[in-house]
């Protein structure tokens with residue numbers, strides 16, 4: 324999984340990747356991305372699923388053009 328922008332493993336992010344807020348006592352991780360709360364985890368996952376849908380749409384559009 325090296326095809327998406329990630330923080331280097333040895334550099335701890337200082338801010339939540341979703342809301343850019345500062346971390347509280349607990350950090351949540353999704354796909355090795357640090358997030359500040361369960362709410363942000365859900366938003367992050369929803370965004371990832373949206374990306375996958377978008378990619379599928381792109382693939383099918385390219386397929387239709389090739390026909």
Ligand SMILES: [Zn+2]
Nearest residue numbers: 339342359363
């Ligand atoms: Zn957050």
